[in-house]
Amino acid sequence: MHRYRSHNCGELRAADVDTDVRLSGWLHNRRDLGGILFIDLRDHYGLVQLVARPGTPAAEVLDKLTKETVVRVDGKVVSRGAENVNPELPTGEIEIEVSEVEVLGAAQQIPFTINADDGVNEEKRLEYRFLDLRRERMHRNIMLRSAVISAIRHKMTSLGFNEMATPILSATSPEGARDFVVPSRLHPGKFYALPQAPQQFKQLLMISGFDRYFQIAPCFRDEDARADRSPGEFYQLDVEMSFVEQEDVFGPIEQLMTELFEEFGGGRHVTSPFPRIPFREAMLKYGSDKPDLRAQLELVDITDVFEGSEFKAFAGKHVRALPVPAVQAQPRKFFDQLGDYAVQHGAKGLAWVRVGEDGSLTGPIAKFLTEENVKLLNERLGLEPGHAVFFGAGEFDEVSKIMGAVRVEAAKRAGHFEENVFRFCxxxxxxxxxxxxxxxxxxxxxxxxxxxxxxxxxxxxxxxxxxxxxxxxxxxxxxxxxxxxxxxxxxxxxxxxxxxxxxxxxxxxxxxxxxxxxxxxxxxxxxxIAPGVDRIVMLLADEPNIRETIAFPLNGNAQDLMMGAPTELEEARLKELHLNVRKPQVK
Missing domain, CATH: 3.30.930.10 (Bira Bifunctional Protein; Domain 2)
Structure with missing residues (x-):
């Protein structure tokens, strides 16, 4: 029998009953029921239940071990019996009656729970990332990432693209963000730059006569973190094509994204073909150049309706309206909460009116609207009884940002938001x-x-x-x-x-x-084009933060808490690199 295992922890089934097996893995959980120990043993492939009878050498060893200790166990596969089957576990019909235990890797007391989400903060999780990655959700996310990258490579090759590598050490780039620089030992006072993207190199490959290039490319930018952006480094599907117009680029990328999100999206529908929306139209209708089309509401520019108006809140400003149908059953709290949401996004308040059964307008600003205003609003917005209209006024960019956020939130609260779908554009x-x-x-x-x-x-x-x-x-x-x-x-x-x-x-x-x-x-x-791999996986995994889909990310301050980076260099190393460090003065 193999030194460590005859089977993995996820493959044994009822057909294996009475088989002698050897398994290795981590002690995931332990329960003592009347002296009988039940142990969940975990490895990369899954979970299986072990049972150790009281008074046996196996029970004596297992009873003293901390969770996350790595062990090798020998035993026999036995049936759980119909009343004890766990239908949520692939191995739930069987358990392993343990006869022998060997400790392969002792574990100290772990700093947070592995087998459940105990609400530990992100800094602690990143400090012990090797433990955090043992959690089922994180393990699943990283395996999803691996599968997605593998599928991308296969699909891009099938589409006629050739994978090529570009340099990591290069010159500074005009990409726009700050470069990470690497001092040259051989050329004193000079620096390499890590690539913000392979932009110039992939263009040079086209000039060199190659036709369809792709690369899963590491990119490095010294920029601040966001929920959808990791500081320091990220990966992108870098693509370049020769003798093409815009639609020629859209074709294969649209096919790739559709297939990718259908394959790994967990049954969520992918809307295709992807609409083409001009930038200026997107800003007017959605208040954003990255619109969430799951929100089935649109903004309307009504600046001209209030030209010359005596209503000071709108006079001389850019005015955008958001008509929301079928809100007659919504309480006043619905309007107040949307107003609070707008304030959180920079508004001073959120004006609104409601359309009654007789077509009349009520609400905080209804008394300021002239008959001509009401007539034009009805014509432009197609108002019907039960509608509500929210208004934003101010500078174009400011109004777009605020009302774009309100559009999505109003759609969610009023039932005009499409769930379980990927809407591309x-x-x-x-x-x-x-x-x-x-x-x-x-x-x-x-x-x-x-x-x-x-x-x-x-x-x-x-x-x-x-x-x-x-x-x-x-x-x-x-x-x-x-x-x-x-x-x-x-x-x-x-x-x-x-x-x-x-x-x-x-x-x-x-x-x-x-x-x-x-x-x-x-x-x-x-x-x-160069779609972000991290963001693709973030969407497929339905994670709100990009760090949840990266094995070893930096924290929000661009620090690796696990490895202790960035670090200071010893004086001898600085001298070798011809560097002097000038630290900022502490105020």
């Missing part, structure tokens, strides 16, 4: 430029390296604020999975695009010398 037609409110300067709004719609002619003849880029985002259930673009591969167009944003030719030639040089040796039209 493409956000397209991003503005190429925007005006800085403080300086009045024209600057890039999204991705400076994308091809402007209309090319050089648009750059030379149109108002920069009217020019759109061939840029796109893919969004699922309100989570942005990726940005992408058709690349600007023509030097003259690139130089002109940067000139409009205030960069002279010499600056562009200096900062992007490598890419411009490559473009001048025959570059094909190309484009790509």
């Amino acid at each position: 493409w956000i397209v037609d991003f503005p190429m430029y925007e005006r800085d409110e403080d300086t009045g300067k024209i600057d890039f709004s999204h991705n400076p390296f994308s091809m402007p719609q209309g090319g050089l002619e648009a750059l030379e003849n149109e108002d920069p604020l009217d020019i759109l880029g061939w840029q796109y985002d893919i969004v699922c259930n309100g989570v942005e999975l990726s940005s992408g673009a058709i690349r600007n591969h023509e030097p003259d167009i690139m130089l002109k695009a940067f000139e409009i944003a205030g960069y002279d030719r010499d600056t562009v030639e200096e900062k992007f010398a490598g890419m411009l040089r490559a473009f001048r040796f025959g570059a094909p039209p190309h484009g790509g």
